[in-house]
Amino acid sequence: MSYLFFPGCSLDGTAKDFHRSTLAVAAKLGLELPELKDWICCGSTAAHGTDPLLADALPAKSLSAAGGNTVAVACSACYSRLKTANHHIAGDAALRARVAQVVGVDYDGGTPVLHLLEILCRDIGRARIAQTITRPLAGLRVACYYGCLLARPPEITNFDDAENPTLMDQLMETAGATAIGWPHKTECCGASFSITEASIVLELTNEILSMAKAAGADCIATACPLCQLNLDMRQRDVERRFGRRYNLPVFYFTQLLGLAMGCSSSELSLASLVVEPQGLLESKGIGR
Amino acid sequence: MIAATIEIGGVGGALASEVKARSGASPMSCLQCLKCSSGCPVASRADLKPHELVRMVQMDQREVVLASRFIWECTSCQTCITRCPQQVNIAAMNDALRVMSRAAGKVAPETTVPVFNDVFLSIVRNRGRVYELGLMASYKLRTGRLLEDADKAPMMFSKGKLPLLGPRVRGRDQRREMFRRAAEGGNK
Structure with missing residues (x-):
């Protein structure tokens, strides 16, 4: 393919x-x-x-x-x-x-x-992906975060349900993780306001991180560079601004899927993440 | 919300027509149901909430609309258009209003979004792709926000997220022509 x-x-x-x-x-x-x-x-x-x-x-x-x-x-x-x-x-x-x-x-x-989510879920399919899973992410509770632009507006992207997309959840379940139910899957992170008006991003990412934590997530999976950067690189700023402690690693969904397929940390560039994921992964028996 | 009372001199004037012609959005279809403002991520901080903005457009309040901060704080998240029962494309309206606001010299003084957009597009015109380090440096120089997020660059370097050398795609002269023709409306 x-x-x-x-x-x-x-x-x-x-x-x-x-x-x-x-x-x-x-x-x-x-x-x-x-x-x-x-x-x-x-x-x-x-x-x-x-x-x-x-x-x-x-x-x-x-x-x-x-x-x-x-x-x-x-x-x-x-x-x-x-x-x-x-x-x-x-x-x-x-x-x-x-x-x-x-x-x-x-x-x-x-x-x-x-x-990529459409290609993996629909063209390749979960059955084929399941055959490549060698290290299931058992016990890892993932909040799948889609952000704004995959599912909206549906008449243009035709991606998935606009209010409750599930393609990434399906992939994470195939990888052996638990995709938690939570209401902020498609809330906005503030995107490029990270540079022009960071207070917007801090407020919005605080809502997202707070909801993920309340829903019992161990980590967040993303499919967008801006979402990932805002939730990960600004997480410490958010914690300081709002007096909270989240410590939620923010992965790309491909990093989690790759871990389940047995890829190494370096193949997946896990060292690039700002919120350290190693402690979490080791506690679930996934890290190396 | 704007504090002063707005005098209604007529509904559905030149502003609504111009917005529709530029964006394809239909502000006159709005029923003021407030679904847009209920889901808008920046409504709580906005000087005009989305439904108020549309109403102002209906009432031909050009000055208020073009000078509003909200048109620059809209994150283009597309929640309003996705949920609007009347399919009023507020996100597209805001794009048109940004262009009109700049042309009229009415840009809200608090926003630096136009500077960011200009720096971004000039890099794309010259290189074909965004050079993130150059984008941030130019933006900071143009706005004088040199110390903001001073801790981020070292962190990003150490994480390998900020290559020193930028990308360059061939065809710069062709791209410059593209940008020029787009600015002229694609009629040449």
Whole structure:
């Protein structure tokens, strides 16, 4: 099975652990992820908040080079931008013509875009993944955190239930963990306000961490570089600001899945996590 | 909530039409059910809550809307549009209002989001991809927020999360042309 991989900018920097663990998991499954050649930034919030046409043109530039192949995305923000551009361009002939003028290529909005969670759960399937689990995450209680952009808005992403997605929960259960029920799966972490107005992120991540803790989670699993960074790197700031103690490791779901598949800490870049996970993993008999 | 009473001079004026033309969103469809503000992650801190913003647009309150902090504090989380029974796309409305606010010189003084967006896009134009270290350095220099989060960079270096060298994708001249044509509306 093979998809053209659109890693997105974060996966070559702050989220290189997401990148490494994605490739480690893919290798265990025989999933090939050759990189989409010369992909460029999806434009993120900066583009859609500045120039809506540019926000559709940047994804169109990358997706038009996919030659009709399905594009696999790890970052949920990239996923949202690529799918939104597809939705806009495929549904509006006048916009399609304007985007063609900007990009220099007439792109029809038809390159299929899938998130890794969709590929793992639907295309590969839990039965196949279960065959690769050599170190079940028994006793590990995981709060699966999807953030905003995988499931919303559903008519664009068509990902899963918009209020209660379960794809990541299914994967964690397949990996032997317990996916806890909790109400903050799709609450917002504040995203790029981490740089421009950190108080927004501190307030919102405090709500998320607090709810995960109250629901009995040992750790959080994420599918977005911004969510992960906000919940992990800012967790100490949140604890100081609100006088709480959470100590909740915040993994990428690929790191937890990779652990269950027997990948090493270094293959999964566990040392990149700010809230140390080793104590928790050892207490569950998973660490090494 | 804005403290002063707003005098209603008519409903469904030029502002609502312009917002609709730019964003495709239909502010006139709003029933004021408040589902948007109930789910909005930043409503509790907003000078205008989402349902109030839409009502202001309906009432043609251009000054209040374009100068509001809320249009810059919206996290684009898409909760409002996902839950709106009338499918008023407030997130898309806010994108249009941000563009209009900048063009009118009405950007709320507290926000640095436009600076961040400009720095971000100029890096994408030049390099093709985001160079995170360069993004943070340029943003800090442009805003003078040099000491904020001073502890984060060393932590990120030590965790291997902040490569010193940035990415560079070929085709810079072509990208510059793309950005120029987009700014002109894709008509050239």
